[in-house]
Structures are given as structure tokens and as C-alpha cells.
Amino acid sequence: MNAPGSNGPTNGISNHDSLTGPTAETRTDGAGDRGHNLSHRDWILLPFLGLLTVLFIAGSTEFLARRAYPEHDGIQGCIADPKSAEAAVGRPNSSCWEKRAEVSLPVEYTFNRCGHRAGMECGPKAPGTYRIVMSGSSMALGLNVARQETFAALLPVELSRQTGRKVELYNEATIFGSPLRNVALHFNEIQSEDPDMFLWVLTPVDVSVPSRALPEGAAGHVAASHLSSPGNREKHAGFTWFNKAPVLFAKLLVDPLFKLWDRTRTGVVLRHYLYEHEGPDRYVESFLAGNTDEAGLLRADLSTDWKPRLHQFDIYVADVAARSRAAGIPLVVVLIPNRAQAAMISAGEWPAGYDPYKLAQELRTIVTNHGGTYIDILPNYRDTPNSELNYFPVDGHADVRGHAMISAMIAKELTNGSIPALKSATTSQAELEKQK
């Protein structure tokens, strides 16, 4: 060993700890020796080499990712007008296949003559049947999951078993367009299915996507163009010339970069494996750091960005609840948490300043204020360890296990007495008393 008291390599000249250790090259770090200048050739060659390395790595990994995790966009072919904000319904009697990178097998989407992925034809219900008409967005539609494994298919079976009566569920969920506006637009179709209950399935994203148009007669409440969205956050208080520069920088460079990254298969594959293997606390930490907009709805104190969105939701619920009441159809609303929210609730801990239950509390208040019923499945996630594993890590939709879990949770909440017609045959009087 070195003599005690020796100073060791203290001159800072060598680059000892490199992969390559001290070498002639690293020793040129010292003063006054050769090699301080680069040749003209190197001034061009070295940056070119760096650029070439980056391009080669990026290109080859993307190529490999696309080969190993192919995608086939097929569902758009089944949607009448995917870009339409007015009527994003399925083409009548259409069928198509889609394969996402995270999903191992292609999934079939079949739409009935009314353009719904309902697993049955539209039209009057059979006598003696309790019919639930469900609406919502991609989660309710069962994106990435075979129809027979979606909670839309599992829930009526479970409800029939628990209540002892024949329950069927007609799924009118749609994708594309504005999730809240879709429900308002298609309420007449919901009504025409002669439902005993209208189940409105929400996800945080549904509430977060602002609609440019409001239900008829609601325009006076709020101007939709003033609603907050990720793109116009800067319109809120505190925007001065001083913070224009970072916003412009973000708009010009960062946002396009993230959009490009989101489109790469490399990005999907890397995030898939990362999210799948990291612990819930770490996943939540990175989610909150990277998804500033979606993270906003998990805050204990909902940011100013979110208040206009909740106000918009309030307007839609008012409209849908009034029409439900007029038609004599009970309105039931349920929120399915996103993956980070599920991780927080399952783990039972979350970073300071956040509250995974906050959004549900706000929605419950709005729904009940308008005479609807809100069923809260979030507490059930507490009893499901690592419930975030039941979601596709990047895509964010529930997977097959997730749909089974959601079905069980909704069935539990619907049959606990909150909906008298669906009260479980096994629910004791004592339990009902307790719930009251």
C-alpha cells in the first residue's frame, strides 16, 4: 500500500477513474505539454462523429423496437369520423383489428348496427331484464382488451350473480372527440336503449380534456375558449415578459421534442419496461415530474388550471343529470383512477402536496349536487396491492386483470345498497343499517 501520509494522485492531471484509466491521452490534461490544439480536420470530424453516433444509436434502436414490438393502427377504420368532435361513433356493423406495442396480441373491435361495441344489438331489452347503459371514453370501451374480457362484459355477469336477477349492460362508450361532450351529444341514443340506469364511467383524462363547445343553453355559464388547457396555461396570472422566454423555449424546443419522443417506439418500449419494473413510489415520483398537466389533478389543492375544467364538468353533469331526471333514468357516475393514482392509493402513501382522492371528492360533490349518484371505487384500491400493475404501463388503460378488478369493484359498490334495484341478495339488513 501507499506510505501513510502520501498524498496520492492529487495533481488532478490523470483521469484515473475513467473506463480506460490513466493514459497518454488523459495526461495531456497537464499544463504546458503537447496536444492543446486540434487539427482542422478534427474540428470537423469530431462533431460529425458525435452526431453520427447519436443518429446511429437513435436509428438502430428505433428500428429494433419497431421490429420487436410492432403496431397496427386499425380502430380508426371502424370510426365514422375520428377527427370529428361531434360524432366519434363506430361505423355500423364494422369490425377491425388493432395491435398496440404494449399488447401482445391484436385485439378485435366489432361494432353493432348502431356503431357501438356493445356485444349485442341495439334495440329494446328483453322483458324482466335490468339494463344498464354505460357511456364513457376509451377505458369504458375496453381499448386494448378483447370485448369478452372488458368490465363492460364482466360486470353484468357479476351483477346478475350477486343480485339474482338478469342484468345486462349496453356499452355506448366511444373514443375520439371530447369525452364529456360525447355523452351530452349522444344522450338521445342512450335514452333510446331504454335503460334502467345510466352508468357514466369517467377517467381523470376525460375531465382534463377541455371541450370547445358546451351543451346547448350552457354557453352563458362560461366561455369555452377561456377554459384552461395545457397549451394556454400562460394566460393565467403571473405571466410577464420575464417568464415568456422559458415558455417560448418550451413551445419551440421542448414540446416538439416530447411529441417526437412520444411517437417513437423506442420511447414506448423503454417506458414500458421502466414503469413495469420500478416500484410504485418511484413510478409516482417520475409520473409527477414528467406529467405536469395530469399531475395537476392529483394535487391536494387543485391548481388554477383545473378549476375551469371542473367548472366545465359541472356544466355537463348539470345537463346530463337534468335530461336523465326528465327521462326517469337514474344517473350513476364512477371515476376509474389513472395508473399513478392507483399506485398511490395501493401503496397508501404519496408525496406531500398530493392527494389521490381529491379529484373524486370534487366529482362526488358536483354529481350529488345535481341529483346524481356517485359511486366511489377508489377505497377498494387500498386493498389491492400494486394495483398499478393492472394497467398497461405507458398506454395507461387497464389490462385484462385491470378490467376484472374494475368489474369487481363497481359490482361491489352498485350492490351495497346505494342502488336499491341492484341491492345484493346477500347484503344483510345489518350491513345496510351500517351503511346508512
Add this chain to the structure above:
Amino acid sequence: MDTASFQFVLFGLAVAIVSNFSRSRGWRSAVLLLASLAFLGFLAHNPIVFLPLLGFLLLGYAGLLMIEHGWSKSAVWSILAVIFVYIWLKKYTFLPEGIFLHSLYFTLGLSYIFFRVLHLLIEAGDNREKQHIGVGPYLLYTLNFTTLVSGPIQRYDEFARDQFAAEPIPLGPRVVGLQLERIVRGFFKVNVLAMLFNMVRVDALAQLAQPLPPSLKLYAAFRLAIVYPLFLYANFSGYIDIVIALARLMRVRLPENFDRPFSASSFLDFWNRWHITLSTWLKTYVYNPLLLALMRRVSSLALQPLLGVFCFFVTFFLIGVWHGRTSEFLFFGVLQGGGVAINKLWQIGLTRGLGRKGYKALASNPVYIAFGRGLTFSWFAFSLFWLWGDSKQIGKIFTAIGVLQWLGVWLAIWFAFTLFWFWASWQQIDKVFTAMSVVQWLGVWMAAWLCMTAVLALWEWLRAALLSIKASGEPVLTSRYARVVYASALGLTAFIVVVLLSQPAPDIVYKAF
């Protein structure tokens, strides 16, 4: 402005650029002082929290002035006062709770400032030719933002030589290129490698606590045992890479803090390669004076090697204790000091048994070296001792040493084991060890030892093979072209992980000490 973040690197690069606007020492010093104060301002916004740190610095400077003015007796008192105030500000748990300050105050980097202030006081007390250090240079030296948070611990004369040089050290394009490559490498280590190793550790720790089949538990324990040294190395050495390169861009050469520590073939050698500036500081200011003092009192030649062993124990015990305020670190200190001391006993025993030539021959045996490397990673390797030598050698070794020396073998492989005390509380340690039986843990440590012996030997072989590929007499791997290629690859990976995947890296572990 967290350590080893993009912001920190950009801040450092901006300061380096501004610093190079002029070569005058006044300009460079002014830029460094302003940058260091700004750095502190980024870390804490309320000036009140800096008052205890300011008091500590004033105490150190007052001691320095007194010694400079010929009050040599004040040196000891100044040193004792600085040590006490440091312990008090760091709230070491052996002091009564009631005497601590209960308001929030800034202690980040205090440990490293403490070493620098003590170094100045000791050197001022020892030097016959008194050298005046002004307030400006004192603040520059103690608050230098490149060394504030986690070192390296630089000597004042080395700092002054570069910082206050009339003609600063040259900074050509090649040097700049090398430093940029080093920053990228350091950033990659901290933000990608350390993050991945930490994920493995957290995952393994969680699996140990779960009701899993024994095979999965063993695998988790194995990962837990080997991954923490790798994590700590990537975390700390990556940060040091960044600050050394930033300082070099400001024309200051900081001392190296790591020298391929996992290539060390013994625990003693390991501490010559790991956190070099800390062990050097303690060898200079604890080991040497203590050994000299003991040798003056003990005249027996037979006992003198044992005095060295004792001094090693004290020195490395203090290294362990310095790492934290709680009883875990006291035990960590015992393990570090014990490990080094008994490793030294082992060397003495072997030298006596085999003779100098015999020991030298053994120590240069590649198999011995390879297994020695593996031993630093494992704990129960002792039982497989006979595998790495021929029967003659083994026989010699077994007959050459006694029971105490055998204990040295155990302590020479202490490193990976002692790291449990480094990152865990007693409660966590208890959980980890009760997750499996003693026999299972034996198996884990044996597997860790074997695995790391093979992996490190393979790494050394691969490194030597790669470096042997030469063009124009120099290894191809260290050419500027190869460096540009791998720096670009590492930079791209780090960018993807940190920015696009939003993966926050674990904090620099040594920042907390």
C-alpha cells in the same frame, strides 16, 4: 439547483465560461466567489439559515489569525473549538439534545468545510514560516462551489497554486474536450448507472420483505449484497467527475478521489483508491501524528508493527464515524477500522510466515489478486479460501498465521458487508438479516464472492485487452475519436433517461455527510 443535475452542470459551465473572460487572478477569484455565493443562494433562500455556517467560518478564521499573530498556544484550542462546534452543529447524538440549535439552519457541505478549516489551522500551527491567508482567499477556499457539497478535500496550497497563479494553467481545445467528456461520463454515472443500481437495490430490499420462495429470496439477497457498492461508486465518483472537470475548466486542478477502487486486491488497498482525499487527510492528520507519538513512547521493535495496526484502526474508525451521527455509523467505524487493522495484521503475519519474497510472490499472483478483489465484495468467502491457491501455497499460508490473522481474512472482505451499516438503520438491518436463515446468508455471500471474483477478473482482462489495441503507439480506446463516440452515446442515454423518461436520480449520498 441540485447536485449533479442539468442545472448544476449548466451553472458550472456558465461560471467556467465567464471565469475565462480574463486570465487575471482577480477576475477569476471574483467570479469564483460570486458563483459560490450564488450557489449557496440557490440551495437556501433565507439568509438566516446561513448564520451558524458563517459563525463556524468566523471561528476558524479567528483561530487562524491568532496563530498567524504568534499565539501558537491557541492552535490546540482553536482546533478543539472547531471540532466541538462541528459536532454540535451536526447534532451528534452523544451530545445532550438540549444544547442543540432547534431552528433550521444550513449544514450542507459543513463536513468538507470542517476538513478544510482544520487543515488550515493544523498547517498554520505547524509551519514555522507564517503565511497570511486573507479573508477573500479563505472564503474562496472554504466555500468553493465545486468542492462544497461532497469534496474532494483539497489542500490549501494546491488550491492557491492554481487559483492565484499569475499565469493560470493552460486550457486548450483538447483539455476542454476531455473535461466535457468527463462531465458527460460523470452525469451518466450519477443519473443513469446509479439510478439503475438503486432501482435494483430497492427492488431487492422489497422482495426480501415479501413471502417469496427461498430461491427468489436468495436471488434478492444476492442482488442486495453486490449492488450497493456499485451504486455508491457510480453515485459518488460520477459527481466527483463532474466537479473535477468543471474546476479544470476554471483552470483549477482538484485532487482525484477515486482510482478504480474495485480493482483493489485488499481492503487496505481499497482505501487507497476510494475517497482518496478523505483517507489521505486522515492519514496525514491522524495516522502519522498518532503513530509518531506512540513510537516515541514505545521503544520495543517487536511491538512497532502493532502500533501501526492500532493507528490504522483509529484512523479508519474515525472515517466510519465521520459518515454519520448515529450508532450505526459507530459500528460502521468499528468495521472499517477493524477491517483495515486486521488486514494489516494479515500482511504482517504472511510476511513473517512466508518471508518478504514469498509474500511478494503471493501478492503478485494473478489468482490471489483476482480472489482478493472478489473478497472485497463478499463476506463469507473465507470458507472457499483453498480454491485460489495450489496446495503447497495454501499449506504455507495455513501454517504461517495464527487465529488472529485468520480473522484478518474475514475483515479483509468486510467491505460489502459493512455497507449495510452505511445505508441502513438498525431496524432495516434487522429486517434484512431475519428475512433468511444464517445458512442461506452464508450461501448468498459465497455466491457474491464467487460472482464478483469472476466479474472483476473478467473486467480487468477485458480492460487490458481493449487497451492493448493500439494505433500510433496509443490505445485506440483512449483516442479522442473513441472518446467522442462513447461520450455521445452516454450523453444521449443520460438525456433520454433524465429528460425524456423523467427519471430522477438518487441524491448524492456523500452530500449528507
